[in-house]
Amino acid sequence: MTRALTVEGVTLQFGGIRALDDLSFTVEPGTVHAVIGPNGAGKSSTFNVISGHYRPAAGSIRFGDTDLTEMAPHRIAREGIGRAFQNIALSGHATVVDNLMVARHRLTRAGFLATALGLPGARREERIHRERVREIADFVGLGGQLNASAGTLAYGDRKRLEIARALCTEPEILLLDEPAAGMPAFEKWDVASLVLSVRESLGISVVLVEHDMPVVMAIADHITVLDFGRLIAEGTPEEVQSSEAVIAAYLGETAAHDQAVTTAPSTTPTAC
Amino acid sequence: MKPSLRSGMVAAALIIAVTASSCATRGAEAGGESGDVKTDFGVTADTITIGAMSDLSNVFAGLGRTLVDGNRLYFNERNADGGICGRQVELEVADHAYDVQKATSQFVDLEKDVLGFVQLLGSPVIAALSPQIATTGAITIPATWSTDWIGKEGLVVVGASYPGEIINGLDHLMREGLIAEGDTIGHVYFEGDFGGNALLGSQYVAKEAGLELEAIAVDPTATDLTAQVNQLANAEVDAILVSAGPRQTASIAGVAAASGLDVPILTNGPGFDPALLDTPVGGALKDNLRVITSYEPFAGDSVTAQQVAEAYEGDDPTIYVNYGYASAAVMGQALDQACENGDLTRAGVASALRSLDAVDTGLMPVMDLTDGSVMPTNETFVSVVDPDQAGGLTVVEEPFASELAEEFAAQ
């Protein structure tokens, strides 16, 4: 893993409101990099900018030497940036294996015609990738539910499926948006160890947005703290924990939250 | 559950086995002799079956219903008198609801059971079925007066053409002194085989008699023709021709009267519906509308018209009762002739029909059917609206053919 993800001077605007303000940070290869901050701090917006769903008003995002700033989401995916969504965005009626196979999209080629004709290439490709998908499902612990439909899975399993799907794109770097949100404690730590093994056994860098501080502090190598779209601190967990700005921001979270609600943009721009 | 090649082959083997061991259940084609005449389709020793494909439940339901009534009246009368060729005539009516797909499927079913069709309503249906009619050779009387359909095998258009009606109507207005050379006439028409065809008539008269023509196409869904009437008023027309539906005629008459555009309005048969006489435009229709047809209005003065009116039992008669009766009479006389020739096959009926040079139905001008490439007559009635009359029309000029109409037809 050789490439670093660099966010440099990114500003994102909705109407008159700045969701991100001159934000810069770098995700070093092979690390778990957490982005934290109070509600409305701009964490998800950061992800949306990186994965190409929002276009920044200023600044750039680079992955190694590749400039991602103007790229469409599918091109960014092809660059090796995988993403798991916070509000689970699976095909509910489709099976687990189909939900994972769709993530092989960028790695496969069979188009409408080849699929329709059942060309040997298309069949072979399907077989090979099904095998790999099974491995990844085993890796996240969904190996036994391959043919269940995604909508019928337990909440925790759906979260896992989100992660597995992002992994199935064979990313160099994985964006995880609140993977542990809404989980009971024991499941949270399962997810935490899953994240660590993603880094360790697969060698994939992870960018993590997470609310659960104990989890973040336990697994993150590096933390970026946002408030009102601005970077207020960064460093190792220890450094961040002792930062006064961070403490102020979190202590004031209730107040900040109210303010965020009143000033929150009433419209979100359309994706793409 | 994916079908594989191997299972496909097993299935194919099964198919061969099944089909080979089965005896197909389908019967042979009709044909042969029945009694003293040659027959093929729709004729048995005691019945002749005639088809009618109509619209009884969609846009032309009103027209279709009374047309079928007219067809029935004629055959009932003949049946009461002992039938045709010693056989009772049965009328098989199919309601295609102005739906081409339905008509196509019905035709296949009906065609093999009938000798011919006394009615085929709806221009898209006529168009869609015309090749099959030619193939089957079943004599078919389409409920249209468009010159588009003359010379097509199997189709027998009965009456004067739409353009012929328009030409005679204009001739009538000129003789009445209502329009003269140099005047402007407006023509509001549906595109297609009705209005578009009728337009040929007004264009012809405009050229030959030195009239200015303001032609406006309208859509069958357009029921508010204020804009069109304004356009005609701006053009200062001295007469309006309508080759469109009854709603369009009514709207034009109404708006024209309300705008003080007090000019005669002429329409072909399909442009008038007596159901409109009770609406606010009824008065305007009564004042200005003249209807040009080659068939006598319902309850007209002729003996046959009186008899038909008396025999009619349905509600709300229209002029199509008479046309239905008359077109059935044309079919009836062709059958009589075919019987006399000893050949009640489709081909026999077709050649018998084409040998009739003076068909008198009692409700239409005497028609010569011997030349399939021209209309059988150029003569038309002129009628005006009469709310007190059943069917709403009364004749003001008995059948005549103007010189222009004869010249147009000769082209």
Added chain:
Amino acid sequence: MSDRVARLLPWLLVLPLLAMPLYVDGSWLIIGILGMAGAIGAIGLTVLTGTAGQLSLAHAFFLAVGAYGYAFLAAGSEPGGEASGLGLPSTVAALAAVLLAGLAGLAFSPVAARVKGLYLGVASLALVFIGEHVLRNAAPLTGGFNGRRVPTLSIGGFELTGRNPELVVLGIPFLERERLWYLSVLVLVVSIVVATRIVRGRPGRALRLMRDSAAAAGSMGVEVRRYQASAFVCSSMFAGVAGVLTALAFQYIVPQYFTLLLSVTFLAMVVIGGLGSVGGAVAGGVFVTALPLVLEKFSTSLTFLADPGTGGLDATMLAHLIFGASIVLVLVVEPGGLAALGGRLRTLVRRS
């Protein structure tokens, strides 16, 4: 049930279809042919509206492109014909007409890619109205209001939709409808196989995710706009096939057939069949197409039906009522449509 039997099942369904012309006459065959054409069109729409989630009311337009495209490309410019033609070999013309329908879908894709949801449904409505207008006015190509004749389809002198050269099988003359029947069965089977593969394969998975979450699809590497366009092209090609078959069945095509009503009928087919299901689309297509035709056929023997035009419940009315009620019932009671009912039935059978 053993695996082999299970694999044989779909083929067993084809079996009676193949034997049909030996037992029933032309009027049933034409209902079947139209039903199969409807089924093929419905397959196309279910890929678009069910799988990709793009509502389209333009299906009638794409059928028209297929039907008129074939008639135009295959017809010779013989004098006295209603409209001109290119005189291509009829098989080439049929394939080209399907491609033409696909191209028409492609031409609409800039709109399809920009406009979403109900807006797209209504925007596609415009194609039907504009298309009908063109069909009526481009008389040299389309024959205008009166429509145009459809040339027979033949391979090497053997008419697949005509009666030459003569062919008699087991004492039954194989005429236009018998031949077209087999052609339709073949095309239907191919369509089902092709559509099933697409829906289950890589394109289908991408389309489904696009429907459920366009953002997620993008992040999985799916080019959303291109796939939206592809779905339209794919769907209109099925519609083109259905159009060619319909034209061959009618032998003569008129603009008044390819209207909004036809588009709505197709939508009803896929809804009744169960959105997104190929099998459901086939069932829905046959049901909706054949219902009025079969009812009409039996109208004289169904004694509770009134004679048409008398104001009572006649066959046309009954067909309308069943048609309307099925849409409502399916969506209220079983949104999965006939496909879901079939699924339940299978489960029941398996359990017992």
Added chain:
Amino acid sequence: MKIVQLLFLGLSLGSIYALIALGFVVIYKGTKVINLAHGSLMLLGAYVVAVVSEHSNFGLGVAAGLVTAGLGAIVAERVVSLARTHDHLVPTILTIGLDVLLAAELSRRIGTEVFSMGDPWGDARVTLLGTVLPQARIAATIVGIAVIAAFFVVFRMTDFGTRMRASAEDAETAALMGISQRRVAMVSWAMGGAMACIAGIFLAAFPNAGLDHHSGIIALNAIPAIIIGGLDSSEGAVLGGLIVGITQSLVQGYADALHFLGGNAAPVAPYVVMLAVLMVRPSGIFGSKELARV
């Protein structure tokens, strides 16, 4: 002067389309459904007006028609709400089924008759700047403006309007705030149905020949109007209706000059305008963009 005439005509026709379009939009705002049974509801209302006013008087007829169309719409809404789904396409498709059912029954009842509305305007007319306008059409414009104005007053200023706007913007939050989704849905459909009835009366009145079983399809003319204006915008519906009316009138009036469009292009022209608008604004002129939540 021709252009003035055409504009007048277009406006007077457009005001009826605006009423139909507003009905569509009210229902859409209340329940996110495009009511494709609107044409049949319109026919239902106008049919009752015609039948009742024949036996009593026009006022009573209108009252009966409004009530019937409103109740019919509520029944339709109840049926639509039975489909438990989050997919907006499903209820919209469901209304097609309702339309088929209602249209079948109405056309059986109406048969081949043509009803007159028994309205007080008859075929009277007014001349305005050289343009002849039927009184019924003037009345249509005035009633249209009045209904639309009343609607905006209700929508902007009353408690109910606030509730309705709230649930149109965010149904879940509105529900949390104690706004009865069901009542909002029923009232919006009833209002939509009543507006359709009013439009139906004027569409059957002079200069149209009367009401027949096919009159309902005129509601289709309002469909490009709601898309041009934006599905969820009342102002858009009114503007869209006027645009459609004027477009039709102008294309009809200048048919000679526009001959290259082919014969009789007026009914198609609004759809072309609609496509053009959509290419620039995919949610119509005033329509709010669909939110993309990531």
